[in-house]
Amino acid sequence: MQWPKHGANPQYLYEVLKLDMPAKTIDFSANINPLGPPQAVKRQWSSLLSSLYEYPDPFATRLTERISKTTLLPKENVLIANGGAEIISMIGQLFARKRVMIVQPAFSEYETACRANACEIDYFFLNKNWHLDIEGLIATFKEIDVVFLTNPNNPTGKYFSKASIKRLIEAAECLGVYLIVDEAFYDFVDEYEPISPLLLQYDQLVIIRSMTKMFAIPGIRLGYVLANEQFITDLRAIQPHWSVNSVAQEIGLLCIEDNNFQKETRELMKVERKRIFSFLTHNDYLHSDSSTNFYLLKDPFSKESERLFLFLLEKGLIPRHTYNFPGLEGNWLRLAIKSPDENSRLMEALKRWRESSL
Numbered sequence: 001m002q003w004p005k006h007g008a009n010p011q012y013l014y015e016v017l018k019l020d021m022p023a024k025t026i027d028f029s030a031n032i033n034p035l036g037p038p039q040a041v042k043r044q045w046s047s048l049l050s051s052l053y054e055y056p057d058p059f060a061t062r063l064t065e066r067i068s069k070t071t072l073l074p075k076e077n078v079l080i081a082n083g084g085a086e087i088i089s090m091i092g093q094l095f096a097r098k099r100v101m102i103v104q105p106a107f108s109e110y111e112t113a114c115r116a117n118a119c120e121i122d123y124f125f126l127n128k129n130w131h132l133d134i135e136g137l138i139a140t141f142k143e144i145d146v147v148f149l150t151n152p153n154n155p156t157g158k159y160f161s162k163a164s165i166k167r168l169i170e171a172a173e174c175l176g177v178y179l180i181v182d183e184a185f186y187d188f189v190d191e192y193e194p195i196s197p198l199l200l201q202y203d204q205l206v207i208i209r210s211m212t213k214m215f216a217i218p219g220i221r222l223g224y225v226l227a228n229e230q231f232i233t234d235l236r237a238i239q240p241h242w243s244v245n246s247v248a249q250e251i252g253l254l255c256i257e258d259n260n261f262q263k264e265t266r267e268l269m270k271v272e273r274k275r276i277f278s279f280l281t282h283n284d285y286l287h288s289d290s291s292t293n294f295y296l297l298k299d300p301f302s303k304e305s306e307r308l309f310l311f312l313l314e315k316g317l318i319p320r321h322t323y324n325f326p327g328l329e330g331n332w333l334r335l336a337i338k339s340p341d342e343n344s345r346l347m348e349a350l351k352r353w354r355e356s357s358l
């Protein structure tokens with residue numbers, strides 16, 4: 001079976017499985033803020049479209065300056081892009097034919113981008129409880145040119161501390177290895193400690209950030225990369241001109257102003273995560289120890305996770321399969337943390353599944 005490579009766009013999942021898609025669905029497969037975009041974006045939606053008549057600023061100057069201010073980095077260390085996905089694709093091009101290590105399980109686009117550029121790819125697996133064996137990873141650095149690490153990890157939601165990243169970058173810097181840290185979901189993590197200041201000290205560090213998840217704008221496409229000046233210049237040289245459209249640039253500025261929105265989201269995630277995890281433990285489900293807005297789920301009493309997957313799909317509750325995450329091979333389901341009502345709907349269904357399996 002040709003499973004869809006990513007979450008979201010659930011119509012393709014139902015199509016592959018030859019199932020009728022229920023009229024009402026809740027998509028737990030895309031890890032997008034359930035609050036929707038910030039109020040300022042919703043309020044100015046129609047006026048934002050007036051910028052469609054102009055070519056976008058090819059340097060996204062205002063947004064670059066704003067990100068530079070919030071990250072306390074010179075603007076030469078910032079590049080705005082058409083989503084994290086564009087950044088990953090460009091990084092693949094920059095590292096063509098190099099030796100790449102991917103910390104797995106991980107977002108599949110690192111491998112796709114690197115394969116398209118004839119890289120040699122190897123995997124370093126998180127251990128049993130999805131802890132990262134830092135010294136074990138460092139031991140591989142002699143054999144590689146670049147390492148991809150997602151923090152917090154997608155799909156487990158595990159967060160690796162700043163101290164862990166610092167230890168990795170110290171070792172990477174000594175051996176001339178690039179450490180790419182994808183922080184697509186960093187802003188959902190309560191205990192997050194910024195690693196951007198490390199960029200002033202370490203040239204081999206590259207940080208990828210997405211704005212589509214926290215600000216619920218995946219259709220608009222927006223992200224940025226933080227790295228040393230030369231790396232940013234090299235990326236800019238291969239980025240298509242006008243890559244970031246004018247609506248995205250304006251929306252980015254509105255989103256970044258709204259600190260309360262991010263705080264409110266983290267608060268909601270914290271409460272809901274606690275409520276869901278306590279339900280799962282109480283009902284004998286296993287879950288990953290996530291610090292962010294999604295988690296892995298498994299029913300230890302069911303040999304095949306596909307049965308639970310289909311049970312939920314038939315009810316219009318759409319999980320993310322894990323067949324294309326090396327190390328998981330479909331044994332878990334990934335679920336986004338959504339609004340309280342939506343999470344309750346999921347928990348009711350899981351309760352029914354548990355009762356039917358007793």
Ligand SMILES: Cc1ncc(COP(=O)(O)O)c(C=O)c1O
Pocket residue numbers: 082083084085086107150154182184209210211212213218221222223
């Ligand atoms: C870990 C990770 N990085 C990057 C991306 C790309 O995000 P976007 O292109 O929407 O900014 C995703 C999307 O799901 C992701 O999960």
